[in-house]
Amino acid sequence: MKTVVALVLMLSALVSAPAARAGEPVTFAYSQIGLLVHLPWSVALGQKFFEEQGLEPKSYNFESGGKSIAALIGGGADFAANALEHAIKAKVQGKDLVYVFSSTRLPGFGLVVATAHRSEIKSVADLKGKPVGVSGIGVASHVLLDYMLKKHGVDPKDVRIVAVGLSTFPPALEGGKIVAGMAGEPFFSRVIAKGAGFSMGNMSTLKDAQAILGGEYAFSGAITRPDVIAKRPQVVQKVVTALVKASHFIQTRTPEEIVAALPPDLVGDRGQYVETLKASKEIFTPAGLVSPTAVETLVRVLGSFGVFKPGEKADIPSTYDMTFVRQAMKDLKIP
Amino acid sequence: MIVLERVTQTFEGPAGAFTAVRDVGFSVAPGRFVSLVGPSGCGKSTLLGLIAGLTPVSEGRIALGGRAVGGGVPPNIGYLFQRDALLPWKTALQNVALPLVIRGVPSADARERALAWMKRVGLAGFEGYYPHQLSGGMRKRVSLATTLIYEPAVLLMDEPFSALDVQTRNLMENELLDLWAETRNTVLFVTHDLEEAIALSDEVVVLTASPGRVKASYPIPLARPRNVIEIRFREEFTRLYERIWKDLRDEVLTGYAQATKA
Amino acid sequence: MKSSPDTRKPRKPEPGRLLAARAGLFLALAVVWEVGARTGVIDPYFVSRPTRIAQTIAGWFAGGFIYSHIWATVHEAVLGLALGILSGVVVGVLFAFSPFLSSLLQPLMVVLNATPRIVLAPLFIVWLGIGLASKVAMVVSLVFFIIFFSTYAGLRDVDVNLINHVRVMGGSRRDLMRHVLLPSALTWLFASLRSCVGFAVIGAILGEYLGADRGIGWIVQYGESLFDSNMVLSGLIVLMAFVTVLDVSLGWVERRFSHWKQQAL
Secondary structure, three states: OHHHHHHHHHHHHHHOOOOOOOOEEEEEEEEOOOOHHHHHHHHHHHOOHHHHOOEEEEEEEEOOHHHHHHHHHHOOOOEEEEEHHHHHHHHHOOOOOEEEEEOEOOOOEEEEEEHHHOOOOOOHHHHOOOEEEEOOOOOHHHHHHHHHHHHOOOOHHHOEEEEOOOOOHHHHHHOOOOOEEEEEOOHHHHHHHHOOEEEEEEOOOHHHHHHHHOOOOOOEEEEEOHHHHHHOHHHHHHHHHHHHHHHHHHHHOOHHHHHHHOOHHHOOOHHHHHHHHHHHHHHEOOOOOOOHHHHHHHHHHHHHHOOOOOOOOOOHHHHEOOHHHHHHHHHHOOO | OEEEEEEEEEEEEOOEEEEEEEEEEEEEOOOOEEEEEOOOOOOHHHHHHHHOOOOOOOEEEEEEOOEEOOOOOOOOEEEEOOOOOOOOOOOHHHHHHHHHHHOOOOHHHHHHHHHHHHHHOOOOOOOOOOHHHOOHHHHHHHHHHHHHOOOOOEEEEEOOOOOOOHHHHHHHHHHHHHHHHHHOOEEEEEEOOHHHHHHHOOEEEEEOOOOEOEEEEEEOOOOOOOOHHHHOOOHHHHHHHHHHHHHHHHHHHHHHHHHHHO | OOOOOOOOOOOOOOHHHHHHHHHHHHHHHHHHHHHHHHHOOOOHHHHOOHHHHHHHHHHHHHHOHHHHHHHHHHHHHHHHHHHHHHHHHHHHHHHHHOHHHHHHHHHHHHHHHHOOHHHHHHHHHHHHOOOHHHHHHHHHHHHHHHHHHHHHHHHHOOOHHHHHHHHHOOOOHHHHHHHHHHHHHHHHHHHHHHHHHHHHHHHHHHHHHHEEOOOHHHHHHHHHHOOOHHHHHHHHHHHHHHHHHHHHHHHHHHHHHOOOOOOOO
């Protein structure tokens, strides 16, 4: 009996391959699909912008950035929703990847200090010798914290860096495990709203990001391989156009409208999502474009963290290509 | 029927070569019931294993019905083990029918014959029971039926009733004699219980302590049919017992001394 | 002369009362959870509430969202289970009948089994792609070893007496295989089957969590990336219900096939 069932299932596994394919197949690899920075992708999927372009998207969600990039490099995926940082790091290791669309122009993190320590911590310099939280060792929040410390003349080695995760940031701060740290949305806003902490630089706003980083920051977007661009340039264009349309959608709609546009079962707590969007709408690019200065800022920060080996000059311009975005803006008549 | 000539069996043990039996020779005529008695460790079970072809013989010759035993189990032999050897995943009936199934008897036939045998051993109604649901005595009876159903010419029995309580043992001994009276196979019965040996057999062979050798052989002229419980009270029985016991006792003491010294 | 059969077994609680007791416990826990979340004793942000979870799950089933995900997980688990059992039995039999093979490769088996599967998952993705195959491989990597070790032990552990018994009554090697070895191995197999199914589901979920396009594990990862504990817990509850149903059905199957056994406890 069991063998019969097994055989049936094995056959069905073969047969259950797609029946009628509407559009051209394209595979996306995400790292933690629900993260806020992937919003343009979620909007594009929910509003079927990819199908509109004649594409049939298949989305794979990975539990970490490294795995999604591995899927891209290995050929299992055509596009990965990752930060430009990954393309640069890959370049340093000798692998060619190209960032063709930018979802965000700001890091989306903010430095929060516990209200309990308001009197003794008045500036970043006062963090010396204290336990400060980041979401993980070596990840974006850590890199940015490192940059901020150095900018204020603090040697990061003099600060006790603690990895506290993203959703577990509030308990860590409130519980006294850390006196300050880098929090992402919606936790940044929650902590401040609760009165448990105050902001010392919210890089989810253009204003603070300008002050701290000197401008925009090339963060997350769409990365692909050079061979995909070479062999299927129309597909790349279509994907980017769909994403640009989504970015424009985000730019021009209210948070409530945006949340309504997402795939319904994959929103979670609508109220919370709307609040989060209100607090961080600025992090999204209006149309998918990243400026060369934003890239320079990123490279500066990465260099400060020690990503490049001494004397090494990575060919940065080859890691990103905005021609597809510009073409999409032209096609969609976005100014 | 069964002939042993100068049989010697050596095993490789942890302490080097170990001789279980040395230079054993005796024979059992067809249709006779012979018992093999001796102290523990004298090699009686080893001999049965050799006759059954389960282990190849180191030295000497064993013949069954004129044919030499070597390299495998000879056909038409039955063996009742000391411990339970019923297959636990088969019902009593399935266990009894198994030898027939193995011989290619069609299943309906096999079932019918197995049912008849279960009735014969007094277990009618217990066909669907699994071994663990039966008492020790019942399991022995199923084992008996399993061994007799294919009418083996030679029946080897290795202390089959030693694990039973005394009353059940006596009852089983009587049943065995009743069944044997009908089938008249050649029986070689191993036991350390001299009373049992005398009560059941036509002849009692005494083995020495390890390494076992034939010490003596005693014909038992008691009339059949016998009742094993009543026969013990007869004068002839007691006289036979005294004679054979003297021989056996020396071996038992020697065996005990060997064991405690080691 | 008939003696009574040995059927002395310690009494188990009646099935009806057992079910009632379990339901009662479950309800009590749910009530504590709900009350705690509503009053703020436990932070609902991190643990949600039973009523919200129930609502979410009901919505999933009513709206049809959940079916393709459950199917994906079932598909991967069953396929992996079948392959794992088949390969485990075959290798177990090979090892049991070839002392050379078993002494040569036994240490390798132990080492492989000790490898954490999370470490293997990315390798499976690299070798087998991001689709069904890598999830099935995860499941097989868990199930194979359980089945292999059971089959091997079951075959080696057979009472020599039983083998001799069948040999003496005239049984050939095939008879031995059919009447003694196979049933013996099968009983060991059945004993481990139930835990195998649990592991099959775990393997499928883990594979989906690490990288997939659907499945219950995928839902859990999605919910995590949204920081939506409600979604995560709803997914986990669906998973628990699923595994419970499987376990109960298997328990029934197991009872049907092992009534020849003597239950010591």
